[in-house]
Amino acid sequence: MTPTAEPIRVLIADDQPLVRRGLALILGPAPGIEVVAEAEHGEQAVELAHRHRPSVVVMDIRMPGVDGVQATERLARELPDCRVLALSTFDMDEYVVAALRAGAAGFLPKDVSPEELLAAVRTVHTGEAAVAPRLLTRLLSTFVAAPPRRPRSAVAPPGLDELTGREIEVWRLLATGLDNAGIAREMGISGSTVKNHITSVFGKLRVRDRAQAVIAAYESGLVVAGTTG
Incomplete structure (x- = not known):
């Protein structure tokens, strides 16, 4: 990424504060990436996405209230230029598939390496699907x-x-x-x-x-x- 290129604006959505903090610590310092907001549930993720217009939303699938699948569906409809990268654990595969049906650009298990997470964010930002x-x-x-x-x-x-x-x-x-x-x-x-x-x-x-x-x-x-x- 050239010095004049706009950074990839990322919104993190996860109901666990420690997970949000960990994701922010991985993504925030990375070259060419800017964490613009953090949400603790799906409704807040949609609200903050409208406010901050992120390029990528790193979205936990299982959250209370409006979950990641519902939030992804709304973002795909209301902010089609915003790409969703869904996160889940291996025992929640059905929710991940539901997120892809809803419009997510890809998904990752939560135990991926920081390097894989960064690569996936950059991949979905280009319009490709970050799915193995x-x-x-x-x-x-x-x-x-x-x-x-x-x-x-x-x-x-x-x-x-x-x-x-x-x-x-x-x-x-x-x-x-x-x-x-x-x-x-x-x-x-x-x-x-x-x-x-x-x-x-x-x-x-x-x-x-x-x-x-x-x-x-x-x-x-x-x-x-x-x-x-």
């Missing part, structure tokens, strides 16, 4: 393809009939956990061609990033639980 493909595939195989708690429409995602055969194959491989290089090897095409296909898939399906594209693939039945790259 293998971890995402495992979570979605367990929860997205499982019967939902409430009835869910089986209607195909918008734009599905606009996809070409090659775009559908790229989408399928992306959903099974392959990165761009892996998709290129599997299909025998260049990395730039893969990137172009993914951009087209995102546009036609009206999804923001890789995480939402994977969720759409599971919910449409393109891939099923247990599928791997």
